[in-house]
Amino acid sequence: MTGPSTLLALNWKMNKTPSEAAAWARELLASLPALPAGTALAIMAPAIDLPALQTALTGSSVQYGAQDVSAHASGAYTGETSTAMLQDVGARFAVVGHSERREYHAESSAVVAAKTRAAMAAGVVPIVCVGEGLAVREQGEHVNYTLDQLRDSLDGVTLTDPASLVVAYEPVWAIGTGKTATALDAEELCAAIRTALTGLLGDAGAQVQVLYGGSVKGGNIAEICGQPNVNGALVGGAALEVQSVLDMVNALA
Incomplete structure (x- = not known):
């Protein structure tokens, strides 16, 4: 399909001090070629x-965002980061509902939906993560499970501008394991997600960027992102080294 452009979102997770982040960014800019037309590169940093x-x-040309955002605008919420704080430092994106947040911090899809609504209302673009674990995949329930999670994570969301929302499909069994869903696996779920987004959010939902995340690297990113309904990647491990990011950018070109 035509429509959404390509987003390469780099999730550093809990890595890099501020000084290391600055040095990494300078190193990247020193070697980064012009991005292919329609391609955006963004760093999701602590x-x-x-x-x-x-x-x-x-x-x-490089954008950046946060790995989480609070559902609350301000107040007695120790340790949280508000949309206003993100905007003050120029952050365009916020990852919401990453599988590690869901697992290690017991974030429910209701919490994810509240964060998504707060981000969108403030003009911060949420990257809403959904995806199944290995047991669900082996039972053949991966499509139903992921779409149920998507619906719950977008509860109460309305959409007029497709650019105000991103969805990332991340099969949990493929994150940091070296196991990667095939390009056809990624397309199956991303196509199902797009159909669900259209049903949930109307015509604008059909144009939302849908990313794939899970052991993406230079050697497989072109095939994965070449699928009709995959509009980019949410990259973890391969996001930490400048050269591997350059390899992915060059592969997309």
């Missing part, structure tokens, strides 16, 4: 790194 990225990346 909140403490965002001011350093703002300094290093302002004026460049």
Whole structure:
């Protein structure tokens, strides 16, 4: 299908100090070629790194965002980061509902939906993550499970601008394991997600960027992102080294 462009979102997870983030960004910009037409590159960094990225990346084509965001605008919510705080340091995106947040911090899809609504209302683009574990996949319930999670994670969301929302399909069994869903596996779920988004959000939902995440690297990104309903990748391990990011950018070109 035509419509959504390609987003390469780099999830650093809990890696890189602010000084390391700044040095990494400078190294990237020194070697980064012009991005292919319609392709965007964005770094999802720990909140403490965002001011350093703002300094290093302002004026460049590289965008950045946070790995989480609060559902609350302000107040007595120790340890949380508001949309206003993200906007003040120029963060465009916020990852919401990553499988590690769901597992290690017991985030329900209702919490994810609240964060998604808060981000969208403030003009921060949420990257809403959904996906199944290995047991669900082996039972053949991966499509139904993921679509149920998607619906619950978008509860109460309305959409007029497709660019205000991103969805990432991340099969949990393929994150950091070296196991990768095939390009056809990724297409199966991303196509199902797009159909569900159209049903949930109307015509605008059909144009939402749908990413694949799970052991993506330079050697497989072109095939995965070449599928009709895969509009980019949410990359973990391969996002930490500048050269591997360059390899992915060159593969997409």
